[in-house]
Amino acid sequence: MNLQQRLEILSQLGEYISSNSPEWQVACQRAEQQNNWFTQAFIKNATDSIADNFLLLTKLRSWADYYHLNDSVIPKTIGIVMAGNIPLVGFHDFLTVFISGHKQVCKLSSKDDVLLKHLVQKMTEWNPETAQYVQFNSMLKNCDAYIATGSDNSARYFEYYFGRYPSIIRKNRTSVALLTGNETEEQLSLLADDVMLYFGLGCRNVTKLYVPANYDFVPLLNALKKYKWMFDHHKYRSNYDYQLAIYLMNNVYYMTNDCIVLVENEQLFSPIGTLHYSYYNSANEVTDELKNHEQVQAVTGTATIPFGYAQQPGLMDYADGVDVMAFLLSL
CATH class of the missing domain: 3.40.605.10 (Aldehyde Dehydrogenase; Chain A, domain 1)
Known part of the structure; x- marks a missing residue:
């Protein structure tokens, strides 16, 4: 051929x-x-x-x-x-x-x-x-x-x-989102796709949020409810229930919309059914921290990959930033 x-x-x-x-x-x-x-x-x-x-x-x-x-x-x-x-x-x-x-x-x-x-x-x-x-x-x-x-x-x-x-x-690898607190309802709906598609199992799924101090989580929790149907999936529901039980037994502060649990945690990777978040003082400091981070596949936000496009890579979007075609042509 x-x-x-x-x-x-x-x-x-x-x-x-x-x-x-x-x-x-x-x-x-x-x-x-x-x-x-x-x-x-x-x-x-x-x-x-x-x-x-x-x-x-x-x-x-x-x-x-x-x-x-x-x-x-x-x-x-x-x-x-x-x-x-x-x-x-x-x-x-x-x-x-x-x-x-x-x-x-x-x-x-x-x-x-x-x-x-x-x-x-x-x-x-x-x-x-x-x-x-x-x-x-x-x-x-x-x-x-x-x-x-x-x-x-x-x-x-x-x-x-x-x-x-x-x-x-x-x-x-996993992906993260950098929020400003000024996101529209449509942008938060698109962010919900980045978080929830494929039950959060992909390396391009957002498993960690960076939010400004005093961030209002209610609009985001409402946006994430579009995936409430996932509660009918027994494997996802089992993971959600398990994580929620751990947070309850350990007296960990959490937020939930009966679809996903949000927990403040510095870890980039979050368990199935959970979304981690951290507060920041400077968006530029977060951007610098994430730049070339070996565990970060993609960063979504208004200044990076637009919300909703984390799971829409193009032909030139190589995993881990390694140009596979250049590698093949060098053999």
Whole structure:
């Protein structure tokens, strides 16, 4: 497959996702049956974002042109270890390797091994040469380079096994929001999306707020109520109840809207069902503190990524700020 063929088949893939055909619906239902955190609403949100932000032909061509991609690459084999915290979380790595002209062997998480296999199967039906570029395996051996995403603990294993090869190894990250107290009702509604989408499980989900002194939390708590339906999800409700019980037993001050618990805490990472917050005296000091913080994936706010766009990355928004395409082209 030449570059033009790869661009066109990816564009066709975006159209297939957007068509929401019965076949695609069945695959999405299978994904939810395998992992109850993958609700149909959140699968649709994730895949629509991929179709709109990654798979439009004009965007793909602009992306390829930026790197001056052509058909002169000498194909290497890239091993990819994908996470499974939100639907198709490893799609951008798959896409980047495929566009580059390299081959890939993907080790999927057991929590998310339905959707990407289905999409690659469709691509193979449209062009059988796809099978030469994408394979799935539980073991990654004899690869020329590796891209691995996981927890801080699994990263130590990745570094041990893959460290002697060219590699990108990602650890735990999360996202935060910097509020001024002057946010509109619409902005707070969009911030609620950044917090609650995918039950807060993604590295681009906001798990920590920085707010000015004397911040009024009531409008935000009201905005977050748009996700009150998540209380009907037994896993989310169990996590919420567990965290609330801990705060009650330990006499910790908290606020809740019967949807999520807000607790003052310096930690960036918050448990499922909880949102941390801290007060600040100077927004500039917070910005400087977060700049290049190794655990921060994204910062949302009026002066940074707009509210509501934390979970809408573009083709050039590489995880951890590491340019995967430049890495691939350097091999």
